[in-house]
Amino acid sequence: MVVEIKDLVKRYGDFLAVDNISLSIDDGEIFGLLGPNGAGKTTAINCMIGMQKQDKGQIKLFGQDFTGREGSIKKEIGIVPQDLALYWDLTCYENVSFFAKLYGLKDGLLRSRVQEALEFTGLWDRRKDLAKKLSGGMKRRLNIACAIVHQPKLIIMDEPTVGIDPQSRNHILQSVKELNKKGSTIIYTSHYMEEVEELCSRIAIMDHGKLIAKGTKEELKAFITVEEKTEFELSSVNYTITDTVKQVSGVKDCVVDGSRLTVISEKNSRNLSKIIDCISAAEADILSMNIEKPTLETVFLTLTGRTLRD
Amino acid sequence: MKALNIAYYTILRNFRDYKTLLLMLALPIMLIATMGSALGSVFTPGDMSVTTICYLDEDKGFMSQSFEEFLESEEISKMMQYKTAASKEEAFELIKDGRAVALIVLPANLSEDIQKGGKASIEVYNSKYSSFRESIVQSTINGFVNGTNAQLVLRQMGAVSQEYEMFDNIEETAVTAEGNAPRAIDYYAVTMLVMTIMYGTGYGNFAMKEEKRLNTSIRLASAPVNYLEVVLGKLAGSVVSVFLQGMVIIAFTKLVFNVNWGGSLGLIIFVCFSASLMSVGLGMMVSNLGKNPQATGGLLNLGVSITTFLAGGYFPSSQMGPAMEKLGHISPNYLAQQAMFNTIYGGSTAQTTNLIITIWAIVIAAFIIAGLTERRSAN
Structure with missing residues (x-):
């Protein structure tokens, strides 16, 4: 277990920022942490890296209690903060080199790791440029290079793709997968649900400081799904078709609207082939078909009552 | 070692801040040249009040x-x-x-x-x-x-x-x-040097607050580096930056304006270093006592202008009457200026020592207060 959090509580005066959360993250996972603004994600992360002291609860990293001062544990953590954390008047090389030295890297190892990090993020050719001269996407990549130069086992990425072009975003997503393949465990927070869907094996959703759901993507979707909706575009509609489809096991409702047939079934009814048989028997051709499945966005909306960008 | 790393990059960044550097070096040199020639009569013994x-x-x-x-x-x-x-x-x-x-x-x-x-x-x-x-x-x-x-x-x-x-x-x-007795240019070389060093309060003011502004404090906090090492690194970087700027002014005015820096250059350099520590320490202290670094920065800039004026930086306070002269004694600039004048023009060694001791007392007091308020300010 790389991260183990038990009953974590953090208050700012009367405001309860993190309310008794517990979670664990396995070695080699890409773990998604979702929540609207002010949900408590960043506070939880800050406690996790020792930036803030929790009021209650226990944090274990790599199996050891972490109070925020253990240098041996800190050496294994890399943080990619949401707001760019760079020195604008240093070059890319100097930025990465500065942070690498804080992790005790020196001489040949320092040089090779800095080069590796800059090559990994596609910035080696821009190494002599001042950070302030880079484009938005490149700045984001440099933000990542500074976090991974010491090859940490746990990388915490807080909104690493905010406000950048699709090309840089794609580069970063590929980098995350690559880092994970190399053995790093990753905690990933994002406002972009499709990124989380693509990258994360397990997800936790926070709202108002509480952990309101956690599990795999499928578990979370199953958690909120009560019915399944299938839409057919047909060549011709015989109105008696609705009666026959309604006879199929698990079908709750069937509606015709022009050439479109919408069928609502109970969750996990596995009746699609029988519905298609009914349509064929009515001598109608299926022009297109759409099975509507819940997305993480739907899960999030259902659980928090808000969209992720609210 | 990590503190040295932080200090090195702090100096590098300070010297790449060309706008501030220009202000810290070109402005005092220009003032030395212009006031040194324009106000020369004030310093001509025949014209100077007896x-x-x-x-x-x-x-x-x-x-x-x-x-x-x-x-x-x-x-x-x-x-x-x-x-x-x-x-x-x-x-x-x-x-x-x-x-x-x-x-x-x-x-x-x-x-x-x-x-x-x-x-x-x-x-x-x-x-x-x-x-x-x-x-x-x-x-x-x-x-x-x-x-x-x-x-x-x-x-x-x-x-x-x-x-x-x-x-x-x-x-x-x-x-x-x-x-x-100093010529006008000799006088202003000293007072403008001290003024420049005192503007080093700006480095002290932003030393730690800047990390917060740049958001790099989160990286520093998550790295395996002691908080004290970070503070010491930032402090050393700021002091050396100010001190080196002082050295540039001394070298430039000596070579170009032939300013008289006396025969005890070592002592002048030591006074410069002590004043650099005092300036950065005062900057850190004020920064920690206030909340907004922009506001404390403005306050410090204004403060340096006032202390420079009181200490006779722009016009000798001895020419403005005994009351102004006495008032000037409360200025931190006065301590460094007077220590330098004493050193250059053969003044009392005991008084020079007392002035340097007073500077160090301020240094210690400023750092104690800055230290006590640092954590509160960091959170």
């Missing part, structure tokens, strides 16, 4: 006569006039009222002691704080004493010598107006 001293003669011997002739000589009377005091008490009153800057006492039996070849001394009493004028008095007396000593040695060696020859000797070695 310094008044009290003189108490308890000796009444040949030394009294020599000393009075010395004071009345053309070269010295350009700079100083003396009032004869009947007692020390009367003289102290005059000093207290600002009507005289120092009391010189020729003690009883001075001539006799000198004739016997024994130890003798001329007493000089200054006010509590040493001002620029008091430095002139001190160095003038030193010149007289040096000349007397040289004369005695000559006499012991069998040379024939008269007292007037002794005064020639003094004039040549120490008390010419040109050699022992």
